[in-house]
């Protein structure tokens with residue numbers, strides 16, 4: 001409920017009236033001349049948003065002027081007569097903008113009557129019908145022929161109705177006796193059932209965010225209105241002037257009551273660290289959304305270091321304008337809900353940056369929105385010709401791969417490039433963003449090293465139902481998802497061995513390449529097998545050993561989204577074969593005609609796979625984790641994939657009913673190249689591009705060691721020129737948009753930075769590169785020297801290419817022979833061995849209160865002692 005008082009301001013002395021904005025709404029009137037209309041419109045425009053304005057119009061005012069008052073921001077008009085009000089409805093002015101004179105009228109903002117006409121019967125009828133309309137928004141207003149006494153006012157507020165009282169008869173000073181106290185009117189509508197007589201009070205900021213809960217008394221409310229400040233009633237310490245000691249004071253903006261008058265709402269502007277004694281903005285912790293963004297940007301405007309990206313955004317008008325246009329354009333092309341939310345958030349970010357730089361607050365923006373919402377007359381809303389033409393052109397342009405949304409938001413908060421090329425324009429230069437590490441703070445560096453965030457923040461919400469459907473509906477669900485995502489209509493989701501030869505027909509060159517790679521991967525992974533169990537005699541007579549066993553049944557995921565990767569079939573199938581897994585199951589998305597690429601079938605055949613699941617994504621993972629009517633359940637799922645595959649692997653691993661483990665999170669490919677002055681720019685660029693072409697979510701990083709401008713430029717030229725010749729140039733463009741070049745001074749600095757990033761692949765294009773391998777702590781796989789391109793590891797050298805991404809190289813190894821095995825331990829004790837350690841066992845069992853444990857040794861020792 002609003003403040004139970006509507007001050008009436010006369011247009012002629014509108015500028016000199018006392019400040020009663022704490023009431024939250026004001027009636028201006030009577031407006032009876034066009035001069036009054038002009039004055040009132042100016043006043044509303046200048047003060048819009050501070051309070052809600054209504055205007056009392058006489059019959060002399062024509063409809064066009066009334067519309068212009070509403071368009072300017074008047075919340076409602078109070079017409080003088082029924083006829084005038086009905087004329088407004090007839091031309092389409094909504095009832096919600098009209099307070100009807102006289103008896104009740106449906107669907108209006110409220111009705112108003114004079115107190116002399118308000119007989120007890122009418123009062124009862126009006127207050128019931130107006131307030132019981134169910135909307136809670138219709139109000140009964142009462143005018144007086146002379147200034148009412150507080151007692152008369154109380155009768156009105158008790159109805160409940162809102163008294164209209166001339167502003168000059170009101171005061172915010174509770175000590176003044178010649179006028180009606182605003183605080184007394186407010187308190188007249190309050191009730192409480194608290195034994196101490198105080199009123200529960202919610203404190204909110206101007207955005208409506210709840211800051212905390214306090215208590216008020218009539219006295220504290222009077223003091224708050226007088227001081228225009230947060231003054232409350234402490235239950236222990238009496239009157240409480242908020243912030244008097246901490247400095248976290250409040251400006252009181254507005255007071256309101258709740259629907260039944262037993263709770264007060266203080267709307268305040270909070271200064272200092274925040275409302276809570278714990279120095280947080282609210283007693284409920286931090287608040288997010290636009291207010292939080294605004295706070296961050298305001299503090300960045302004050303504190304962002306020179307040279308940082310944020311500082312550049314604030315000071316480089318052209319850059320900021322370009323980002324705003326870029327984000328607006330991306331919003332126009334966004335399709336899915338997630339994309340739209342993402343792009344809109346980016347646009348708000350850069351828009352808010354512009355606002356903060358210009359001293360415009362979010363509250364100003366909201367006020368502007370509210371003012372536009374008040375307009376009765378709608379503009380036609382056509383776009384300017386230049387944008388109509390642009391939209392037409394965009395609609396005619398073939399769709400590009402999804403823009404990588406992360407690049408914009410992360411680049412927005414961190415130090416930017418000397419040259420930040422627009423990689424998204426298909427004609428633009430393809431270039432990594434340069435960052436000079438000496439120019440940025442540690443926290444900015446951490447921010448810059450972050451991977452592009454997954455576009456679907458809520459990926460689990462997408463994947464969960466897919467996994468559940470396959471778990472509960474088996475093959476039927478699996479086939480449905482394959483039809484949906486792969487556009488392949490299959491009869492059976494599984495191809496069982498022996499695989500028909502016609503499904504693995506290959507040209508000799510491809511076969512030879514696979515065979516060569518197969519042999520090398522086999523050699524390297526066989527080399528990892530333990531030649532014999534580990535046997536250690538810890539004390540004489542106590543022999544401990546450890547030996548391995550293959551995991552019986554493994555599910556190997558071979559990606560097939562943007563590219564089909566038979567090499568991944570090799571990298572997973574060969575170690576499974578070497579480890580001796582009994583049941584090898586592959587899964588890979590089929591082509592739309594329902595077939596698989598013959599190379600994958602050939603590899604599956606070579607490693608002795610039992611079946612290939614013709615499905616991809618989360619549904620393939622779920623099928624292997626739980627099993628279906630035709631897909632055999634496996635014990636462990638291995639293999640890389642996109643975000644759906646990775647999320648599904650994580651999900652099934654956590655479901656104890658699936659009893660399945662996974663290798664690691666192996667997501668979008670990445671590479672980090674460390675290059676010194678001796679590095680060949682063409683080699684460096686080719687390595688970067690080899691991973692950038694995997695997907696727009698891939699990320700490639702170059703760390704240049706003491707490179708001068710010409711040396712950096714040479715690499716950048718190579719990146720652009722080589723990229724433009726690639727068939728997957730548009731994917732590369734997307735990946736490079738969030739890829740970076742870091743400039744450092746020494747190799748040690750470079751490797752420290754690489755350890756912090758923990759890349760999937762690390763390439764050392766350095767003079768005497770092998771000297772530096774010892775410094776490497778975190779990387780999936782290391783490629784040493786100019787002649788070791790990463791793609792050799794992808795296919796043929798022998799190492800495995802299924803490697804941890806996203807910084808998981810800090811804790812995970814890449815796939816290896818042991819990923820397909822588990823270790824068991826065993827022990828064998830002689831009587832002497834038992835005697836040697838038996839005492840310790842008995843003692844520790846006693847300490848733990850586990851007597852049966854101790855007895856198992858004790859009975860034997862007693863037996864030996866006989």
Ligand SMILES: NC(=O)c1ccc[n+]([C@@H]2O[C@H](COP(=O)([O-])OP(=O)(O)OC[C@H]3O[C@@H](n4cnc5c(N)ncnc54)[C@H](O)[C@@H]3O)[C@@H](O)[C@H]2O)c1
Nearest residue numbers: 559560561562589616617640641642666668669694802803
């Ligand atoms: N880390 C490593 O070791 C390594 C190795 C090889 C490949 N990779 C990476 O693996 C990834 C392979 O990804 P990919 O997309 O090309 O193939 P993928 O097989 O992993 O994913 C494709 C499948 O995702 C599913 N899918 C697509 N859109 C979906 C949606 N909107 N909702 C639900 N499911 C959906 C479909 O079933 C589709 O078949 C690449 O990022 C690549 O870089 C990593």
Ligand SMILES: N[C@H](CO)Cc1c[nH]c[nH+]1
Nearest residue numbers: 565567568669670794801
């Ligand atoms: N580079 C990928 C691992 O991130 C593996 C791969 C397969 N084919 C080509 N490359």
